[in-house]
Amino acid sequence: MRFRFNFWILDALFLCAVSLAAERIAIDGALAAENGSIRGAVMVAGNYPKPAPLTVFKNRSFCGPSVPNETLLVSAEGGLRNAVVLLRPVGKTISVQPGSLTLDNLRCAFTPHVQVGTVGSELLLKNSDPILHTVHARLGPETLFNVGLPRWRQVKKHLDRPGIVRINCDVLHTWMSAAIVVADTPYVAVTDGHGHFSFNDMPLGAYDLEIWHERLGTRHQQVRLSANGFASIEVIYAGEKSR
Numbered sequence: 001m002r003f004r005f006n007f008w009i010l011d012a013l014f015l016c017a018v019s020l021a022a023e024r025i026a027i028d029g030a031l032a033a034e035n036g037s038i039r040g041a042v043m044v045a046g047n048y049p050k051p052a053p054l055t056v057f058k059n060r061s062f063c064g065p066s067v068p069n070e071t072l073l074v075s076a077e078g079g080l081r082n083a084v085v086l087l088r089p090v091g092k093t094i095s096v097q098p099g100s101l102t103l104d105n106l107r108c109a110f111t112p113h114v115q116v117g118t119v120g121s122e123l124l125l126k127n128s129d130p131i132l133h134t135v136h137a138r139l140g141p142e143t144l145f146n147v148g149l150p151r152w153r154q155v156k157k158h159l160d161r162p163g164i165v166r167i168n169c170d171v172l173h174t175w176m177s178a179a180i181v182v183a184d185t186p187y188v189a190v191t192d193g194h195g196h197f198s199f200n201d202m203p204l205g206a207y208d209l210e211i212w213h214e215r216l217g218t219r220h221q222q223v224r225l226s227a228n229g230f231a232s233i234e235v236i237y238a239g240e241k242s243r
Contacts, residue, residue, distance in 0.1 A: 034229055035200075035201045035202050035203055035204065035229070036202055036204055036225045036226075036228075036229030036230055036231065037198065037199060037200045037201070037202060037229065037230055037231075038087070038198065038199040038202055038207075038223060038225060038230075038231045038232075038233065039196075039197075039198050039230075039231070039232050039233075040085070040196070040197050040198070040209075040223075040232065040233040040234060040235065041079060041191075041194070041195045041196050041197070041233075041234050041235070042079070042080045042083040042085070042191050042195045042197070042211055042213075042234075042235045042236075042237070043077075043078045043079055043080060043195055043234060043235070043236050043237070044074055044078050044080050044216070044236070044237045044238075045078070045236055045237065045238045046238070048072060048074045050073075050074075051069035051071055051072050051073075052069060053066035053067060053068060053069055054066055054067050054068070054069050054175035055175065056108065056175060057172060057174060057175070058171070058172045058173060059108065059131050059173075062108070062129070062130065062131055063107070063108035063131075064108075067107070067108050067109050067175060068109070070082065070109075070113040070114075071113075071177070071214055071215050072215050072216075073193070075193060075194050075195065077194065077195075078195070079191070079192075079193070079194040079195025079196065080191060080195045080213060080216070080237065081191055081192065081193050081194075081195065082113060082114040082190060082191065082213070082214070083190070083191040083195070083197075083211050083212065083213045083216075084114065084116045084181045084188070084189075084190055084211070084212045084213070085188065085189040085190070085191065085197045085209070085210075085211055086116075086181075086183055086185055086187065086188055086209070086210040086211075086212070087185060087187035087188075087199060087202075087207045087208070087209055087210075087223075088184075088185045088187070088207060088208045088210070089203070089205055089206070089207055090205065090206040090207060090208060090222070091206075092205070094185060094186065095186075096118040096119055096120070096183070096184060096185060096186045097118065097120075097186065098118060098119070098120035098121045098122065098158075099117050099118055099121045099122075100121060100122050100124070101115055101117045101121055101122070101123045101124070101159075101180065102123070102124045102126065103115075103123060103124070103125055103126070103135065103167070103178065103180070104126050104127070104128050105126070105127040105128060105129050105133040105135075105149060105169075105176075106128045106129065107129065108129065108131075108173065108175075108176065109176060110135075110167060110169075110176055110177065110178035112178070113177075113178050113179070114178065114179050114180075114181075114190060114214065115178075115179075115180055115181075115190065116180070116181040116182075116183055116188045116189070116190055117159060117180065117181075117182060117183065117188075118182070118183050118184075118185075118186060118188070119159065119160065119161065119162050119182055119183065119184055120158065120159070120160060121158070121159050121182070122156055122157070122158055122159075123156065123157045123158070123159055123180070124154060124155075124156055125147055125149060125154065125155045125156070125157065126149070126154045127149040127150065127151050127153065128151070129151065130151055131151075132148065132149070132150050132171055133148075133149045133169050133171065133173065133176075134146060134147060134148050134149060134169050134170045134171055135147045135149060135155075135167055135169070136167065136168045136169065136170045137157075137165050137166070137167050137180075138165065138166050138167075138168075139161060139163050139164070139165055139166075140163070144157075144165065145157055146170065159180065159182045161182065162182050162183060162184040163181075163182055164179060164180075164181055164182075164212065165179065165180040165181075165182060166178075166179055167179065167180065179214050181212060187199055187202070187207075202225055203225075204225050204226065204227065204229070205224070205225060206222060206223070206224045206225075207222065207223050207224070207225065208220065208222055209221045209222065209223050209233065209235070211235050213237070216237045217237075219235050219237065221233065221235060
């Protein structure tokens, strides 16, 4: 009886060990195949004063005497807002899926001021103000479209080419501006108020990292997402560049 009891215990321990080993192999296999995440921050060195409000020259009874200037927003810690982040896998061909974007006219400003979308995305143009606006979009020197938007009108356009689309309002609203970065990669982000960005569920490997800001220009770095499944990066602007 004693021998049979010990044999049962040994048998149970053996089965438990086999089960744990199989589970460990399954977990290790999952970890080996698992994608990872990239976290980062875009910072500026030195002191950047908050930009002065933009003077309003038309429709002041509705818009007020000025509107906020969003062209250079830096947190107290030096984090840069509204920097566009693009990741492109090194040595790999990737496809992009079109998405949907919205550009509104709100309180005499384009909203959002900076956004990013993939090639082929649909852009909805709207006007939430009770005054006339236009959306004049340029890719370099070329006009892509110039749409008049009374409050009741909405228009859809497609962003078919990669690049930086600059937007202005042509009805003497000279202070109004926005930018849309049309990307040839699905891995895109815009930094938050602390300069932070993140990418999840990313395939492991090397990436070319491109940072674009409307006033500070473009920065390039390379980042590698290795088998541990996590990478952290900091990009620093040392001085203001021309647009």
